[in-house]
Structure formats: C-alpha cells, structure tokens
Amino acid sequence: MNLNLKLVTISLFAWGLGEGMFLLFQPLYLKELGADPVLIGGILGGMGVALALAQIPSGYLADRIGTRPLMWGSWLLASFAAWIMALANDLSMFTVGLLIYGLTGSVLAPMNAYITSARGEWSAEKALSVTSAAFHFGMVLGPLLGGFLGQQFSLKFLYTIAAIFFVVSSTLVLFIKKVEIEPTLEHEPASSIFHNKLFMRILPLSFIALFFMFFAQPLTPVFLEEVHQLGLQEIGYLGAIGSIGNVVLALSIGQLKAKTAYLISFPLVIIFGLLMAKFNHFIWFAAAYFFLGGYRLARTMLLAITRQFVKAKETGIAFGFMETTNGVATILAPPLSGLVYQYNPSLIFWIAIFGVLLSGIINVVLLPKSQTEVIT
Known part of the structure; x- marks a missing residue:
C-alpha cells in the first residue's frame, strides 16, 4: 500500500469513527427534536436528495479537474456540516446541517476514482475493499462510543465529538498527492459513456437492488427502541456489530470476483430482514446487523463491476452515475x-x-457477465 492510499485509509477510519458516533442514532435524535416517523423518513429522504444531486456533477468534475480538489472540498464541507449539527438547538437548524452533510456524499465518486487510480499493483476490488474496511473499522468503534456517551450525557453531545473526528480526518486527507489516470486498456469501450450499453444496463439493476436493501434500514433503530424497548447503548452495540460485519465481509467475500461477491450480498441482506422480522432477542438482532454488511458489500462491488466496463478517463462520471443511483x-x-x-x-x-429476493433474481439474469464483453 503506497502513502496516498495509506492517508486515505487512515482518514476514512477517522471519518467512520465520527459518522459512526451519530449515524445509527440519527432517527432517534430527530425523534427527540420532535419529528414523527413520516417526517423522519422525509428528512432522511431529503438527505438522499442532496446526495443524489451532487454525484454526477462531482464525477464529471473529477474527470476534468482531478479527484483530489473534490475530495478536499467534500472533507472540509463534512467538518462544517458536523459543526452545524453539533451546535444546532432545534430541528430546523439541525436539518440544515444534515442536508449539507448529505452533499458530502459527492466525495464518493471522486474518492473511489482516486482509490482505483492510486491502487498500484492491487486490483480495484482489493483497493476498494480495504479502504472500505478501514472506514467500517471506525464504524465499529463509533456506535460503541456513541451509545455510551449518549447514555451518559446526551445525543446532542455525540455530534460535538464527531465534529472533532471530522476535523482530524480532513487534516489527513489534505496531504494526499495527485495521481495520474490509468492508461486505457484494450478491452475498455471507445464510445461515450452515454452509449455504453453494458454500463447503462447496470444502472437500473443496481437501483432496484439498493432500493430494497436500504428500505428497512432508516427506521430499524426506531423499531428497536419502540417495539423491543432497546436502550441507546444496546443499539450502539448493534451498530458496532454491523460495522464488524461490514469489515469481515469486505475482507473475505470482497476479495472474490466482483460479480460473485455482489450476488452473494443478496442472501445476506435477506437474512437481516428475516432475523429482524421473526425474532425478538438481542442475539438475533446482532446477527441481523452482522449480515446487513451485505448492503455495503453490494455497493462496493457495484463500483468494481462498473470499473470493468468504462474507460479509465470516465471513471469519475461513471462512479457519479452509480452513486446517484x-x-x-x-x-x-x-x-x-x-x-x-x-x-x-x-x-x-x-x-x-x-x-431483495426479486431484485436478486433479476440481477442474476441480466447483469453483464464479464469484462471481456464489448459494446457495439
């Protein structure tokens, strides 16, 4: 692993630690600020709007001006948004900070393009899996720390500590160096990405998969608190276990061929849903959160799959389309x-x-079969 990849990896660990402190508890804090389940869903959906709107422009700019400036901007914006949330005293101001934080999702396309360009001798799957695992190592500790501090002090206090971690993460990423775009390989299509039939086939397949994989996640913490009366610290433990699942699956299944690992993610997420719906003991909830790592695995492997079907110089905008999806x-x-x-x-x-079951079947049938397929 070269220095640039090390800096990104450590920075992502710090980001994961900060985000992990509050992400799982976010629906509960919104509820504490006065939002009902529908409004909670609407606010989190608004965060998704901010995420989606930023992706394609960010990916396009990454291919034009380079990935590094966009990474710097997103990291600094995340720190700014975290401090707004930390200092907010009402739902309106907190929502403003949350929506700004959603914009920082624009870092995903340029960051993943940077990682695949800076990977050296590593495969795209390995580089993306290892950096993703570092983020989720942080997400292991974040919920544990967040659950403890939230129980001892308040949910609001979590955002102040998280903001400090974001500042540390931003400082580290400012030291990364510019990397050159990889040369175009012979199997990569020569036509515009908008005429890339295989890539355009992947987009709707990824949408239906990610929609259903994500469907139950936003309100699962509320479900655990209201239906099963779990406390903040117990929910924090579950978040940590979920992040352990992300790491384990990324470092094991994530080392397989991208398509194989992606298809394995479907039954993993189905297990999550079954355990949450059918059981009422903490041990089963813990197992459910572990298997929910299939969702993150799917997102990472979709990027690795995408990279096989686009030119190196179009990686940024391609990843932008994927993250918009x-x-x-x-x-x-x-x-x-x-x-x-x-x-x-x-x-x-x-x-x-x-x-997830239906979308998995559709993906098995329609997902492009190998990187050797050529667009006509």
Missing part, C-alpha cells in the same frame, strides 16, 4: 418506509425481504 434509492426508501412503519412496523422488513 444509490442516492435516488435513499431518497425514495425512507419516506415510503416511514408510511409503511406507521401502518405496521414489522412490515418494512417483509417488503425488503421480497424486494
């Missing part, structure tokens, strides 16, 4: 999940289960 899923899923939750809390998991 994920963003649209995160826009639509939370408010719909909120409506379903008000009708029947456990129904959100059954919808997710059958949706």
